[in-house]
Amino acid sequence: MIDWDIFLASVPWFIQAKSKILLGESRSGFNLTPDFRRKFSSFSELLDQAEVTRVSVNDSQYELCSWDSAKGHRMGWLCLLPPRIPASGVCDDHAILFTGFGGxxxxxxxxxxxxxxxxxxxLTVRETSRDG
Known part of the structure; x- marks a missing residue:
């Protein structure tokens, strides 16, 4: 079973009946900046272990990040893409986070x-805007 199917079986409410879904190819890990890796070293290690599948749902873009748990089942996160424009009005740590991870x-x-x-x-830009 592919990760997207496992995701949908676990989170069936995410997709509406007539949703337009496009799945991209999977890759291993994230392309993270040296600053990101320095600031978030443990998190970087976790992201490096992820199998990442690009997903489009009704023109909204996501990355499905999946891992094998210690008990042997697939688990993961549906993430936003990192913002194209650097996040403004956020603390320095969040600005570094958003260079490689969308939340x-x-x-x-x-x-x-x-x-x-x-x-x-x-860990999304829209959530940090509520923290002001």
Whole structure:
């Protein structure tokens, strides 16, 4: 089963009946800047281990990031693309984060004790704009 199918089985409410879905090819890891890797070294290691599939849903662009859990099942995040224009009005750490990672908008097969539980957006530009 491909990661997109696993995602949809876990998060069936994400797609509407007439949604236009395009799947791109999968790749390993992220293209992260040296500043990103220095500032977020552990997170960079996690992102380097991800299988990443580009996804378009009704012209909205995402990256589906997937990993094998310690128990052997696929899990992951549906992420926004990093912003094309550098994020303004955010702290320096967020500005570095957004050079290579767009933030999480959905999750699948996550552990029950994740800090992401009950969040609709995590680490996204639109969420940082609410923190002002």
């Amino acid at each position: 999480i908008v959905e999750r699948f097969n996550e552990p029950e004790d994740t800090w992401l539980l009950n969040l609709n957006d995590a």
